Each structure stands twice: as structure tokens, then as C-alpha cells.
Amino acid sequence: GAGVSQTPSNKVTEKGKYVELRCDPISGHTALYWYRQSLGQGPEFLIYFQGTGAADDSGLPNDRFFAVRPEGSVSTLKIQRTERGDSAVYLCASSLASGGSYEQYFGPGTRLTVT
Amino acid sequence: KQEVTQIPAALSVPEGENLVLNCSFTDSAIYNLQWFRQDPGKGLTSLLLIQSSQREQTSGRLNASLDKSSGRSTLYIAASQPGDSATYLCALSETGANNLFFGTGTRLTVIP
DSSP: OOOOEEEOSEEEEOTTOOEEEEEEOOTTOOEEEEEEEOTTSOOEEEEEEETTEEEEOTTOOSTTEEEEOTTSSOEEEEESSOOGGGOEEEEEEEESSSSTTSOOEEOOOEEEEEO | OOOEEEEOSEEEEETTOOEEEEEEESOOOEEEEEEEEEOTTSOEEEEEEEETTOSEEEETTEEEEEETTTTEEEEEEOSOOGGGOEEEEEEEEETTOOSEEEOOOEEEEEEO
């Protein structure tokens, strides 16, 4: 079946602008995760959804970052007043359910460049 | 806070060699550990997942081991091929948490 998809694949924006990044998880997966990967680093956790609710948003760096998953499927990561330091690859993952025993499947990522 | 380290950061080997990639972590209260492969500009592909109660997992030419007491995992790749060239990341989940903690990766180049 189809894997995790993310759109757009690349996004270039000017400093101060607002951006939205979209994630379509694997059908039937109830858990959804957002990670951010800076150049030369491993991915860092941002936020995790179980169903429609954000179960853990402890990784969001500040209040400019927000994510929603209104119907328990597609999720949107929203970044306000973008800064050059927000430039990174934003990865989305989904798993059948929450909990460490469930494997996370990753999308191809959205490369965000803030100029 | 959990810290995951991968050494070396980069490794080059001639085709056909067997090799070992290393991953170490500071907090042994882990639930499972995964090894991922990442190709340039691509997402992550899961290779192997080891539950905390297991010592190793095998898939084809890949074998991953886990030693919780020493805070180490290794990924063994047998008979390396140029197509194995990629960045290899280890990641672990902690007991009671759902997110993954990633290492910084080892960039592997297999020379034909």
C-alpha cells in the first residue's frame, strides 16, 4: 500500500513568512510524529499525535510552531514568522498505534529553506 | 536526557568487505532500538528493530545486536555492496515514551 507522503517536497520562503507543511500518514495508522533534521544531524522529535490530539508536544522549539490533525489522519505543521534557523528537513512518521513496540514509518520529508 | 552517539561519522570500505557500525546510548531504560538507512535527499527506511528483551535481529546481510547493560548496539553488514552506500542512523525509544531519539548517523561509502 501507499507509504507516508509529505507535501511540498521543497519549500523556499522569506524570513518572517508563514508556512504550512502537510503529512499524509499510512491509512489506518493512529499515531503520527513530526521530526526535524538539520544538516549533518539526526532527526529531532517535535510533536506526536494519537488520533486527533497532540499527546506530546514537548519537542516544539517555541510558540511559532504549531501542528494539527483535525480528523485523525492528515496533519499540518505550521510555522509562523519563519527564521533562517528554521531551515531543515521536516520529517513525518506514522505507526499503527502508539507505544515503542510499533515501528515508525517515515515519509520523504519536506526541505524548508528560509532566506 | 538520553544521548545517542554514532562513531565513526563517516566510513569508506572496498566492495565485499564486512563492516560494523556502532551506536551507544547513555540511558539503558530503552524500549526498543531501530536501525535506519537514509539515502541523500530521501526519508528514512527501517532496516531492523530490536526489542529491549532481544539480543539481536537479522535480515539478509544485516545483523543488529543490542547490549542494554553496556549501552551499545552494532549493525553488522556482510559482503558490502556499492548499493549499501547511505547514511545509517540508530534510534531508540524509551520506556513510557513514544518518540524516537536518533544518533547523528554514520555515512557509509562502499567503493566498487
